[in-house]
Amino acid sequence: MAKSKAAAVELKNVIKHFGEVQAVKGVDLTIDAGSFVTLLGPSGCGKTTILRMIAGLEHPTRGEIWINGRRIDDIPIHKRNLGLVFQNYALFPHKTIFDNVAFGLRYRDVPKAEIRKRVAEALEIVQLPGVEKRFPAQLSGGQQQRIALARAVVIEPDVLLLDEPLSALDANLREGMRVELKRIQRELGITTIFVTHDQAEALALSDKVVVMSNGKKEQEGAPDKVYNQPASRFVAEFLGNANLLPGRIESNGVKLQDGTLLPLRDAKGLPVGTEIDVVLRAERILLARQHPPEADALVVPGKVRALDYQGVAARYFVEALGTTLQVINPIDDLPFPEGAEVLLRIRAQDCVALGRA
Amino acid sequence: MRDEGFDARPWVLLAPALLALLLLMVIPMAIIFVFSFYEYVDVAVDRPAFQFENWLWFFQDGFYHYAIWQTLRISAITMLVCALLGYVPAYFIANTTYRHKWLLMLLLILPFWVSFIIRQLSWVHVLGSQGIVNAALLWLGVIDAPVRLLYNEATVVMGLVHFLLPFMVLNIYVSLESIDRNLVSAARTLGCTGWQAFCQVTLPLSLPGLAAGSLLCFVLAGGSYVTPLILGGPDDFLFGNLIYDTIMLELNWPMGATLSVVLLALLGSLVAIYGRFMGLSRLYKSLN
Ligand SMILES: Nc1ncnc2c1ncn2[C@@H]1O[C@H](COP(=O)(O)OP(=O)(O)O)[C@@H](O)[C@H]1O
Ligand SMILES: [Mg+2]
Numbered sequence: 001m002a003k004s005k006a007a008a009v010e011l012k013n014v015i016k017h018f019g020e021v022q023a024v025k026g027v028d029l030t031i032d033a034g035s036f037v038t039l040l041g042p043s044g045c046g047k048t049t050i051l052r053m054i055a056g057l058e059h060p061t062r063g064e065i066w067i068n069g070r071r072i073d074d075i076p077i078h079k080r081n082l083g084l085v086f087q088n089y090a091l092f093p094h095k096t097i098f099d100n101v102a103f104g105l106r107y108r109d110v111p112k113a114e115i116r117k118r119v120a121e122a123l124e125i126v127q128l129p130g131v132e133k134r135f136p137a138q139l140s141g142g143q144q145q146r147i148a149l150a151r152a153v154v155i156e157p158d159v160l161l162l163d164e165p166l167s168a169l170d171a172n173l174r175e176g177m178r179v180e181l182k183r184i185q186r187e188l189g190i191t192t193i194f195v196t197h198d199q200a201e202a203l204a205l206s207d208k209v210v211v212m213s214n215g216k217k218e219q220e221g222a223p224d225k226v227y228n229q230p231a232s233r234f235v236a237e238f239l240g241n242a243n244l245l246p247g248r249i250e251s252n253g254v255k256l257q258d259g260t261l262l263p264l265r266d267a268k269g270l271p272v273g274t275e276i277d278v279v280l281r282a283e284r285i286l287l288a289r290q291h292p293p294e295a296d297a298l299v300v301p302g303k304v305r306a307l308d309y310q311g312v313a314a315r316y317f318v319e320a321l322g323t324t325l326q327v328i329n330p331i332d333d334l335p336f337p338e339g340a341e342v343l344l345r346i347r348a349q350d351c352v353a354l355g356r357a
Numbered sequence: 358m359r360d361e362g363f364d365a366r367p368w369v370l371l372a373p374a375l376l377a378l379l380l381l382m383v384i385p386m387a388i389i390f391v392f393s394f395y396e397y398v399d400v401a402v403d404r405p406a407f408q409f410e411n412w413l414w415f416f417q418d419g420f421y422h423y424a425i426w427q428t429l430r431i432s433a434i435t436m437l438v439c440a441l442l443g444y445v446p447a448y449f450i451a452n453t454t455y456r457h458k459w460l461l462m463l464l465l466i467l468p469f470w471v472s473f474i475i476r477q478l479s480w481v482h483v484l485g486s487q488g489i490v491n492a493a494l495l496w497l498g499v500i501d502a503p504v505r506l507l508y509n510e511a512t513v514v515m516g517l518v519h520f521l522l523p524f525m526v527l528n529i530y531v532s533l534e535s536i537d538r539n540l541v542s543a544a545r546t547l548g549c550t551g552w553q554a555f556c557q558v559t560l561p562l563s564l565p566g567l568a569a570g571s572l573l574c575f576v577l578a579g580g581s582y583v584t585p586l587i588l589g590g591p592d593d594f595l596f597g598n599l600i601y602d603t604i605m606l607e608l609n610w611p612m613g614a615t616l617s618v619v620l621l622a623l624l625g626s627l628v629a630i631y632g633r634f635m636g637l638s639r640l641y642k643s644l645n
Contacts, residue, residue: 057542077545078553084546090539094561103557107548155547 007066008033008191009054009159014063016049023049025215026063031159031193031208033068036185038194040202041212042238047195051161054193055084067158078107083152083190087164089144091136097123097147098132104155122154123147125184142173149181153188160185160192166201178204199239203227211235229352230279236354241282241315243325244354249274254351258322263296263348270355277354282326284350287316287342296348304340320344386621392614401608411615421599421616425623428596431510432578435517439574440567442518443525447566448559450526451533462530465523477516477587484512508590516584521577525570532566533559565635572631576624596620 009031016024024046031037039047052058054065056077065072072080083104091100101119110118123129126146136144145165152160165181166174182205185192196202202209203223210220211234219231230236236244247254247262249272254262262278270276291299302320314335316327327344336342396406415421450461468476482488486503494500506512536559544554582597600620604613 052542055542055546057545076550078548078550080546081548082546084543086539086543088537088539090537090543092540092544092558103544104547107553151543151547 007031008035008068009193010064010066011050011054012064012066014050014053014065015061016046016053016058017061022215024053024060027212027215027217029210029217029220031191033191034189035207036182036192036194036205037208037210038196038202038206039210039212040196040199040238041218043197045212046215047197047212048163051084051163051193051195054159055082055161056080081155081158083155083157083160085145085148085152085160085162085165087168089136089141089148089168091144091147091151093136095135096132097134097136097139100136100147101132101151101154103151108155118154119150122150125153125187126150127180142169142177145169145177146180149184153184153190157190160190162192162194164196165194167196167198174201181205203239211238213238228281230354232357233277233354236277236279236352241326241328243280243282243285245278245280245321245323247276247278249276249353253348254278254353256321260298260300260321262346262351263298264351264353265296265348266353268353268355270353275356277356279352279354280325280346280350282315283313283328284347285318285325285327285329286345287318287327287329287336288345289342291343291345294345294347298346298348300344300346302342302344304336304338304342306338307335309335318342318344389614389617392611393618395611395614397609397611401610403609403611411611414612415615415619421619424594424596424599425619427594428579428623431514431517431593431595432575435514435521435578436571436575438514438518439521439525440571443522443570444529444567447526447529447533451530465526468523473520474583474587476519477584480512480516480519480588481507507588508593510589510593513585513589513593516588517578517581520581520584521574524573524577528570528573529563529566532563532569536562568631568635572628576627579624579627580620596623 007030009029011027011029014024014027014029015022027046027050029050039050041047049058053060054067056072056075060073067080067082092103095103098119101122102115105115105118119132120129123131126149128143128146128150131139131143131147136147139147145168149165162181166177169177178201194201194205206223208220209223209226211218211226213234219226219235221229226235227239230239230242233244236242245254245256245262247256249255249264249267249270250261251272252261253264254276256262256278264278287302287304291297300320302318302325304316305319305324306317308315309331311331313328313330316329316336318325318327325344393411394407394409396404396408396410398404446465450458450465453461455461484490484506486505488506490506491500491503495503540558540562541554544558545551549557579595580597582595582601585593585595585598586601596616597620600613600616603609603616607613
């Protein structure tokens with residue numbers, strides 16, 4: 001398998017129309033060989049369509065798709081050598097697990113003995129050895145998903161395509177499979193494109209996250225980069241809990257609408273006087289009765305309006321800065337009660353300037 | 358739990374249906390069965406008895422055995438033709454992206470709005486000596502005198518297919534429609550051509566519908582007698598025609614009852630065999 005840093009998959013201005021509907025509106029994408037890339041976005045933003053175009057199940061209306069330096073738009077599906085895993089597993093219900101996993105190998109002129117060996121290996125990798133003779137219905141949802149994964153990786157695909165593979169599993173199984181998936185991908189070094197609407201999955205698994213909305217790419221980058229430095233209002237609001245505060249850039253910070261001057265470390269080259277939004281993540285605001293003095297930080301008074309107790313943490317709605325801020329803080333002993341007068345500490349490094357388009 | 362007492366509700370709800378079945382099916386059939394042991398005295402005269410004359414007749418007379426063979430043969434041919442002709446439109450309707458699918462379904466069901474007899478008789482206007490085909494051939498000068506196209510086994514099969522095809526199409530359609538589209542996509546990405554994916558996935562998973570449609574076509578063809586009457590020649594009879602003749606022409610009720618029980622047992626055992634077989638393949642169907 002090519003382990004070089006070459007681009008394994010490249011999309012060049014790919015557009016897809018379904019009649020009147022523009023599902024994908026010009027997407028460029030470069031995916032490094034061996035990397036794990038996630039397409040993240042709300043339902044209906046075109047993620048599945050992109051995956052299906054790469055797999056060959058849909059044809060782009062315009063644009064080019066390249067895999068390993070070869071343009072594949074005109075290569076039929078069955079010659080593309082891609083592994084696709086569906087949300088609903090899509091195991092063949094009338095075939096045994098062995099025949100399911102061996103299915104792709106049968107069309108690749110692999111000798112019988114070799115097929116048996118590789119199926120066994122694949123089942124070993126997904127930690128389900130010995131289920132060859134069973135039928136899909138005899139396995140649990142999580143097990144079926146592992147078989148679907150085994151069926152896709154056993155053919156040693158150039159690219160592994162995963163369409164919301166975990167969303168049909170229940171919550172605790174999902175976290176287990178998430179770790180599994182990452183391990184398998186690392187072990188095999190397969191270039192992987194993962195589609196999800198679940199930000200936690202995206203952040204936990206990916207080398208690169210591509211946030212999409214409405215058929216377009218919003219932002220791409222390493223998970224922490226995308227999370228901490230959202231490039232658009234959409235990304236800021238889609239990932240985590242963010243407060244967006246409108247204000248104007250001054251020489252020494254951002255003047256909010258209520259007159260407070262918010263410290264800002266990086267104005268991103270925006271000139272003084274520019275109207276911007278400041279993104280302030282809910283978990284970066286610290287609530288306390290009092291704060292030790294700190295450089296580059298602002299302490300403002302606030303009042304807890306409501307709280308949402310979550311065990312390890314609490315989500316507060318705090319009246320401050322002339323608006324209501326969401327604040328998520330770990331709970332030390334008892335959460336602040338409703339109506340409590342608190343002080344909010346906001347650090348310059350946590351304020352991200354977001355220019356308005 | 359079972360020992361929590363007898364729950365009468367399901368029985369109350371089932372009662373009307375069970376009662377109707379009892380009154381309209383079970384009792385009449387029981388009467389027919391009893392009739393098969395009556396003694397035939399003369400035309401339209403019979404005497405209550407318990408004797409096996411009629412049954413001996415049936416088992417000894419080779420003509421009846423030939424009629425069974427002919428019925429099975431014509432039913433099987435009809436079933437095969439329906440399966441082959443029915444799969445294509447069923448596949449098309451199931452897979453079309455045409456927005457108004459209901460319209461295609463309507464076209465399929467439309468013939469049911471016309472009386473069955475009329476539909477069968479209409480073939481006389483198409484293939485009869487005064488029919489369109491002959492008229493057209495005469496007009497074109499291909500032939501000098503009308504040719505005989507009707508009243509043979511082929512036209513009987515054609516008439517049966519005409520009447521049974523929608524049943525086949527609907528059954529296949531329903532089972533094709535229930536197949537997860539992703540299965541074919543999965544097969545394709547794993548290396549199948551479209552045709553291979555059809556053979557590996559679509560066809561095997563649509564077999565339950567094909568089997569149900571085939572059974573229906575076979576049983577309905579095997580039990581019919583109007584089609585051979587209208588579209589068949591003197592030799593193209595089905596078992597049902599024997600029953601019809603025995604009762605309506607010979608007025609031999611006991612023998613007619615015996616033959617009816619035979620036909621019922623024949624077709625009933627086919628349904629029973631099918632039930633066994635489908636009981637197994639249900640397993641596969643319930644997977645997704
Ligand atoms: N086969 C299709 N025909 C018509 N519209 C489609 C088809 N597939 C997807 N769409 C539309 O394209 C848009 C993107 O769909 P999809 O790629 O499935 O989104 P996602 O996977 O992000 O939820 C949606 O508005 C959807 O309705
Ligand atoms: Mg989707």
